[in-house]
Amino acid sequence: MYNLSHRILGKYSLLPFFFSLFLLVILTKQAVADKTPLKIVATTGMIADVVKNIGGNLIEVQALMDSGVDPHLYRPTSGDIRALTQAEIVFYNGFHLEGRMQDVLKKMARSQATYAVAENVDAPLIYADDQVIDPHIWMDVSLWNKVATYVHKTLSKHLPESSNELNKNFQAYDAKLKQLHQQVIKQIASIPSKSRILVTAHDAFAYFGRAYNIQVVALQGINTADEFGLNDLIRIQNVIVKNNIKAIFLESSVPAKFMKSLQKGLIRKNVEVAIGGELFSDAMGKPDTVEGTYIGMISHNTKIIVRGLK
Ligand SMILES: [Zn+2]
Numbered sequence: 001m002y003n004l005s006h007r008i009l010g011k012y013s014l015l016p017f018f019f020s021l022f023l024l025v026i027l028t029k030q031a032v033a034d035k036t037p038l039k040i041v042a043t044t045g046m047i048a049d050v051v052k053n054i055g056g057n058l059i060e061v062q063a064l065m066d067s068g069v070d071p072h073l074y075r076p077t078s079g080d081i082r083a084l085t086q087a088e089i090v091f092y093n094g095f096h097l098e099g100r101m102q103d104v105l106k107k108m109a110r111s112q113a114t115y116a117v118a119e120n121v122d123a124p125l126i127y128a129d130d131q132v133i134d135p136h137i138w139m140d141v142s143l144w145n146k147v148a149t150y151v152h153k154t155l156s157k158h159l160p161e162s163s164n165e166l167n168k169n170f171q172a173y174d175a176k177l178k179q180l181h182q183q184v185i186k187q188i189a190s191i192p193s194k195s196r197i198l199v200t201a202h203d204a205f206a207y208f209g210r211a212y213n214i215q216v217v218a219l220q221g222i223n224t225a226d227e228f229g230l231n232d233l234i235r236i237q238n239v240i241v242k243n244n245i246k247a248i249f250l251e252s253s254v255p256a257k258f259m260k261s262l263q264k265g266l267i268r269k270n271v272e273v274a275i276g277g278e279l280f281s282d283a284m285g286k287p288d289t290v291e292g293t294y295i296g297m298i299s300h301n302t303k304i305i306v307r308g309l310k
Helices: 002-013 015-034 045-058 078-086 099-111 141-158 160-189 206-212 230-243 257-268 294-309
Strands: 038-042 059-063 089-092 113-116 197-202 215-220 247-251 274-279
Touching (some): 038 045, 038 078, 089 141, 099 113, 113 141, 197 230, 197 257, 197 294, 230 257, 247 257, 257 274, 274 294
Parallel strands (some): 038 059, 089 113, 197 247
């Protein structure tokens, strides 16, 4: 009698254990299902960085363009098309920054959640001419913060159940961007006003110039596909000589030879001008470096510009 009841009790005493195990498996499966990150593809590294900062662990983002890649000239590969097709959300800059991806992006927009971040920002824009809007809005941190706001709003729409986490991430990033904006204002203001002229390869810094009170002169227009000629070289040489500019700057996504030939031309005229360093204009630095983030890229540019012109 004792043995029998003991055996029955022993057998049933394992029930709560199996029930707990069963619950654990179900709950874990549920958690894994809930935590599957949303698949996002962004064209530029700058956009992917904003998405990463706000989406955190809720998303998985891939940038199509690596460091050093010029978005104006970039043509999508077959791997890019596959990634875009499989993405749950596609973010791109817009205003024709991705000039050679327009057809693909337009096609994507018909069947998938596709957003042009710059085109959805309520901000005073800069026109290169009557028709063409300058797409380089990330150069003004306060405008890029509006892109962060838009990305936050968009992700919240797609992940309503994670709004608390998204809000928290956004608030932290927003504070960092506000701080960065103030730092850039302060640092550029430390350059004497008569030396505050930024000479670069292509016209990517107009928003930077407007936000941080520095005159911007570029060899090429806002699109690196634009041609430039002898007249442009002479125009810039005159600005450099007239204003006694100490340094001109390279860009990581534009061949260095253009600015180097400008420098050589000036040396032949006995005008000394230094190459002040390399700026990140249309692409961030290498992954896993400080400059491989948006904040690091802007901080680097500011430091290089101040060091070259001061
Ligand atoms: Zn550009």
